[in-house]
Amino acid sequence: MFSFDIEYKDSETSARAGRIKTPHGEIETPIFMPVGTVGSVKALSPEDLNNAGAQIILGNTYHLYLRPGTEVLKHFGGLAAFSSWNKPTLTDSGGFQVFSLAELNKITEDGVSFKSHLDGSSLYLNPEKSIEIQEAIGSDIIMSFDECIPYPATYEYVKNSVDRTARWALRGKNAKKRDEQALFGIVQGGIYEDMRKRSAEQLTSIGFDGYSIGGLSVGEEISTMYEICGYTASLLPQDKPRYLMGVGTPEDILTCIGLGVDMFDCVMPTRNARNGTLFTSSGKFSIKRADLAFSDEKIDENCSCYTCRNFSRGYLRHLYKAGEILALRLNSIHNISFYLSIVKNSRNAVKEGKFKSFQQEMLYRLKNNN
Ligand SMILES: CC1(C)O[C@H]2[C@@H](O1)[C@@]1(COC(C)(C)O1)O[C@@H]2CNc1nc2cc3nc(N)[nH]c(=O)c3cc2[nH]1
Numbered sequence: 080m081f082s083f084d085i086e087y088k089d090s091e092t093s094a095r096a097g098r099i100k101t102p103h104g105e106i107e108t109p110i111f112m113p114v115g116t117v118g119s120v121k122a123l124s125p126e127d128l129n130n131a132g133a134q135i136i137l138g139n140t141y142h143l144y145l146r147p148g149t150e151v152l153k154h155f156g157g158l159a160a161f162s163s164w165n166k167p168t169l170t171d172s173g174g175f176q177v178f179s180l181a182e183l184n185k186i187t188e189d190g191v192s193f194k195s196h197l198d199g200s201s202l203y204l205n206p207e208k209s210i211e212i213q214e215a216i217g218s219d220i221i222m223s224f225d226e227c228i229p230y231p232a233t234y235e236y237v238k239n240s241v242d243r244t245a246r247w248a249l250r251g252k253n254a255k256k257r258d259e260q261a262l263f264g265i266v267q268g269g270i271y272e273d274m275r276k277r278s279a280e281q282l283t284s285i286g287f288d289g290y291s292i293g294g295l296s297v298g299e300e301i302s303t304m305y306e307i308c309g310y311t312a313s314l315l316p317q318d319k320p321r322y323l324m325g326v327g328t329p330e331d332i333l334t335c336i337g338l339g340v341d342m343f344d345c346v347m348p349t350r351n352a353r354n355g356t357l358f359t360s361s362g363k364f365s366i367k368r369a370d371l372a373f374s375d376e377k378i379d380e381n382c383s384c385y386t387c388r389n390f391s392r393g394y395l396r397h398l399y400k401a402g403e404i405l406a407l408r409l410n411s412i413h414n415i416s417f418y419l420s421i422v423k424n425s426r427n428a429v430k431e432g433k434f435k436s437f438q439q440e441m442l443y444r445l446k447n448n449n
């Protein structure tokens with residue numbers, strides 16, 4: 080079963096605090112979803128993720144289809160059982176990766192043929208295949224197979240792609256066999272508001288359990304992303320979750336919560352952790368900085384994560400410079416904990432009717448790089 084209830088609504092912004100119920104557990108929104116593309120959130124164990132407060136993680140149809148493949152996943156009873164993750168998972172449909180990662184061969188009305196980025200073998204994805212793979216993965220929330228329209232794109236291209244994405248979304252909904260999985264539609268439309276309206280109307284008339292705002296965080300100006308996000312969110316049903324795909328920085332998340340978005344995912348906290356960039360409530364910094372060699376400070380005074388409770392910046396700098404594997408884990412624990420604290424504190428601020436002042440204060444503090 081899948082349900083979404085809005086528990087609190089902010090009076091000054093479009094922010095809301097809610098609760099999603101899925102077969103593998105509940106999710107308090109707004110929520111950030113750590114990205115576990117090929118079945119693990121890089122460098123983190125399920126225990127690390129639970130200790131950091133993660134409530135749902137993201138997997139990826141394209142990657143999991145290539146490796147380990149649906150036969151292995153079905154053998155182990157799905158991705159969650161396979162990876163011993165005992166909470167909800169959401170999977171992206173493969174549309175984005177096929178267009179951005181694989182060597183594209185052909186896009187037709189039926190689907191997309193491409194070459195695997197792993198071994199160059201010829202593969203094929205279409206709405207029915209994507210749903211079938213996501214059913215084998217067994218994720219709690221699955222995504223429609225769509226085209227993430229590249230940026231920039233002409234109005235003509237956007238219109239044709241939006242209409243095909245809607246036809247693909249309907250095919251996916253008709254192909255879905257497992258009732259316990261929730262299916263989201265993905266709104267496209269590039270940077271054209273009338274195309275966003277067209278896509279939102281097409282998808283809401285088909286009807287989905289939730290709606291993703293797609294086609295953003297693909298290289299457009301941040302101001303454009305906020306404008307299109309806010310406009311698109313306003314077109315979507317109030318009583319269904321809204322998921323902004325691939326976003327973003329702490330500032331982006333705080334801003335888009337105010338625009339009415341409930342769910343976020345981004346590789347930034349884990350990817351940046353692995354290259355030594357750490358997020359704090361007063362901006363981000365590089366652990367490689369020479370002036371940190373003797374620093375006995377924590378990464379962030381306001382953070383209660385395992386890394387901040389036990390290690391100094393000086394030690395973390397040493398680990399990173401020495402190329403120690405532990406650096407990847409400790410940095411990732413902190414960055415994921417920080418991102419989860421942003422959404423948790425936002426949720427609490429909405430409940431207390433203080434989101435606008437919380438958001439403005441956080442945005443101000445995040446600007447002063449420490
Ligand atoms: C290629 C890779 C790993 O995906 C991340 C990351 O790089 C990077 C590169 O720059 C940052 C911003 C840090 O995020 O951009 C990606 C995050 N933006 C994004 N993810 C999306 C996923 C999507 N999935 C579907 N099915 N449909 C969409 O329209 C869609 C749109 C999306 N936009």
Ligand SMILES: [Zn+2]
Pocket residue numbers: 378379382383384385386387388412413414416417
């Ligand atoms: Zn920390």
